Amino acid sequence: MKISDWLDEKEAENVDVSQITLPKNMSYDEDPDETLFFKVINPCGLFCTENHPFATVERFGHWYYSRGQDKKAGIHSSEMKWRLFTKDKDFALKTAKERIE
Numbered sequence: 001m002k003i004s005d006w007l008d009e010k011e012a013e014n015v016d017v018s019q020i021t022l023p024k025n026m027s028y029d030e031d032p033d034e035t036l037f038f039k040v041i042n043p044c045g046l047f048c049t050e051n052h053p054f055a056t057v058e059r060f061g062h063w064y065y066s067r068g069q070d071k072k073a074g075i076h077s078s079e080m081k082w083r084l085f086t087k088d089k090d091f092a093l094k095t096a097k098e099r100i101e
Helices: 003-012 024-029 089-100
Strands: 034-040 054-060 063-069 081-086
Touching (some): 054 089, 063 089
16 A cells, blocks of 8 residues: 555545654555655765754655654754654655754
8 A cells, every 4th residue: 555545544434644654555655656855964074974954744645744853953963853744845845944054
């Protein structure tokens, strides 16, 4: 089942899908149709394997998946991760940009 179909089903069941966690097998089995935005803050350099603040917006069908880690969490932190599913492209992009700046 596609991510967009699964989200449509959950929405039809009156589930708030904005903060829903995808089943693990579903998130690994499907690539996004499009990546609209991606930004990472990595002052350490290319070879650093630690966590860095990032934000991305990906499209799955008519759903937009905005996710990342707030810049406020700091470099090498695993705190302040966030996610948002929405059908509103502009809202997804605005959210991602605000949380990384």
